Amino acid sequence: MARMIRELISGNNLLLALLASVALISTILIFQLAAKKKLGLLWEKWFAVCYIFVSPHVNLPPLNYLHFVNLASTDGSNVSQLPWVFYPWVILVLSGRFISFFKNQFVEALSFLVLRNPGFSVYCLLPITSTLWSLVPDITLKGGIAFTGFTIFSFYVGARYEWPELSGILRWGYTSLAIVSVLRYPNVGKEFAGITSHKNAFGSLMVVSTALWYLHYSQSAKTQKERLIALGFMLFSFYLVRASSSGGSLVNSLMLIAVVSSLSFLSRLKFQWAFTCIVGFTVFGIITSVYIIDNLESIVVGGLGKDLTLTGRTEFWPQLIEAANQRPWFGYGFEGFFKQDEIGEKTPAYFIYTANGFQPKTAHNGAISVLLSYGYLGLLLMLASLFTNLILAVRQLNRSPLSESGIPIIYLVFIILNNITEGSLGEMGDVWLAYVLLTVRLCIDSSKSPSSNRRIYGRDLPSPSESRLNPH
Numbered sequence: 001m002a003r004m005i006r007e008l009i010s011g012n013n014l015l016l017a018l019l020a021s022v023a024l025i026s027t028i029l030i031f032q033l034a035a036k037k038k039l040g041l042l043w044e045k046w047f048a049v050c051y052i053f054v055s056p057h058v059n060l061p062p063l064n065y066l067h068f069v070n071l072a073s074t075d076g077s078n079v080s081q082l083p084w085v086f087y088p089w090v091i092l093v094l095s096g097r098f099i100s101f102f103k104n105q106f107v108e109a110l111s112f113l114v115l116r117n118p119g120f121s122v123y124c125l126l127p128i129t130s131t132l133w134s135l136v137p138d139i140t141l142k143g144g145i146a147f148t149g150f151t152i153f154s155f156y157v158g159a160r161y162e163w164p165e166l167s168g169i170l171r172w173g174y175t176s177l178a179i180v181s182v183l184r185y186p187n188v189g190k191e192f193a194g195i196t197s198h199k200n201a202f203g204s205l206m207v208v209s210t211a212l213w214y215l216h217y218s219q220s221a222k223t224q225k226e227r228l229i230a231l232g233f234m235l236f237s238f239y240l241v242r243a244s245s246s247g248g249s250l251v252n253s254l255m256l257i258a259v260v261s262s263l264s265f266l267s268r269l270k271f272q273w274a275f276t277c278i279v280g281f282t283v284f285g286i287i288t289s290v291y292i293i294d295n296l297e298s299i300v301v302g303g304l305g306k307d308l309t310l311t312g313r314t315e316f317w318p319q320l321i322e323a324a325n326q327r328p329w330f331g332y333g334f335e336g337f338f339k340q341d342e343i344g345e346k347t348p349a350y351f352i353y354t355a356n357g358f359q360p361k362t363a364h365n366g367a368i369s370v371l372l373s374y375g376y377l378g379l380l381l382m383l384a385s386l387f388t389n390l391i392l393a394v395r396q397l398n399r400s401p402l403s404e405s406g407i408p409i410i411y412l413v414f415i416i417l418n419n420i421t422e423g424s425l426g427e428m429g430d431v432w433l434a435y436v437l438l439t440v441r442l443c444i445d446s447s448k449s450p451s452s453n454r455r456i457y458g459r460d461l462p463s464p465s466e467s468r469l470n471p472h
Contacts, residue, residue: 040097045169047090048157052173055430056205060180060195068153069428071146072139072335083146087153101160109159109444116392116443119384124151126374126381127334134333135348143335147428154433158440163404164220166437170407171216174209175233178240192243202240203249204418205430209237211256211410218260219403252417255285259413263406267397275394278409285417313364313421315354320363323348324371331375338362362427366419369426382425385439386416392442400445408438 054063065082073080091098114121128144131137161169181194181202193199213234221227241253259281266274324331326348331337338349338361353359363369371379393412396405411434418424424431 044094044097048169049173052170053177055433056196056201057429058195059197068146068150072143105159112443112447113440116446117385117388117439119381119388120439123381123385126378130333130374133330134336136336140333140336150428151436154436155440158437163407167407171212174205188243190245199244200246203244203246206237206240207249207253208414210234210241210253211260213237214257214260215406248421251288252414256410256414260406263402267402271394274397278394282413282416286420316352316360317365317368319352320368327375329375329377331373334373337372363423364421366423366425369423373426389439389442392446396445408442411438
């Protein structure tokens with residue numbers, strides 16, 4: 001259907017002219033409306049929600065063509081270049097807000113990011129610079145440009161909005177994706193993937209959605225109606241976690257619920273004890289995930305729902321590590337290990353397979369994914385960035401309301417657990433978007449005094465020690 005529409009448009013000059021005229025008039029109209037402060041803010045928030053919505057590579061036309069990953073496509077189709085049109089158009093219609101940001105916030109936000117998390121700042125340069133040592137520099141350059149563009153827009157959203165607004169944008173982005181998935185495929189059954197490419201990806205999104213709605217229910221909702229709505233969407237998200245039939249997602253969801261439930265207790269502890277508790281909990285989660293992998297048949301299939309996609313990971317992980325050790329310092333470059341169809345048997349991933357003949361297309365592990373792309377240098381930078389974020393996030397527990405400081409804790413625990421069996425942190429998707437957002441916000445918020453962190457919209461909020469899990 002989409003192909004027929006493209007052929008109809010491309011073969012009809014009158015229709016092309018008409019569409020171009022409509023686009024021009026719409027752009028002028030939206031530009032004029034966006035010049036008004038309230039409408040400009042509304043348009044920008046809608047764009048941010050849309051950005052969250054498309055971040056996990058949705059397969060819903062035409063939104064699937066808006067993801068930056070299309071810029072890395074090698075098929076040469078015109079539709080893959082749509083981001084070159086869409087994002088400059090967004091900048092144009094919201095030019096007033098972008099100019100204001102670059103005048104008043106950009107330099108400060110960027111300086112905080114570079115000074116407070118240098119590991120992350122250097123790591124963000126690797127996708128493009130790895131073109132210098134990649135076996136397929138053309139593929140790496142295209143992927144690096146797409147990755148950098150995706151990161152820049154994520155940086156803008158993270159620096160532009162504080163946690164109260166950002167929390168709403170994230171929740172509604174995930175929830176919109178869930179609702180559209182159910183409407184698109186109403187017969188929700190086992191291994192439900194919605195409008196994403198895989199049930200594990202969909203399950204991971206619903207894990208975070210469940211935790212964010214639970215946090216909103218327990219810490220942010222001010223009225224009974226708002227609490228009921230939050231509880232409803234939390235249960236809806238958790239139901240979709242189960243519908244995805246991903247055992248790992250179910251375990252991660254239960255662990256994040258436990259994390260949110262313990263935030264009030266953690267906020268009362270001194271930094272050292274709170275940090276130790278969170279690290280200990282994360283280690284426990286890692287051990288649990290590994291235990292599930294090693295006992296897949298008896299535990300996951302019987303208790304959590306069949307999830308045989310985990311089978312074989314422990315077979316090809318050693319092979320991937322061995323391949324990474326052949327280029328230990330800088331790796332194979334961004335998308336330089338797996339996506340090398342053009343050179344056939346010369347690709348380093350060609351001889352990676354399990355006993356039953358399965359050839360992985362991704363590393364299915366965050367650390368190994370980073371190691372293959374950027375070597376031990378990139379892995380050390382990412383680990384340094386994660387450790388820095390964890391320190392900043394725990395510090396915020398004693399400086400900000402739990403409704404805000406709980407969000408980076410949720411994401412950090414989730415990202416670490418998720419990347420035991422998925423390589424999402426090394427890919428251009430929703431997990432990397434979330435990591436950029438939390439990194440930028442933590443660097444900015446850590447620069448503020450504790451008293452200013454508790455002041456939102458000119459109103460003093462109670463300190464974390466005065467907050468309870470269920471204040472109502």
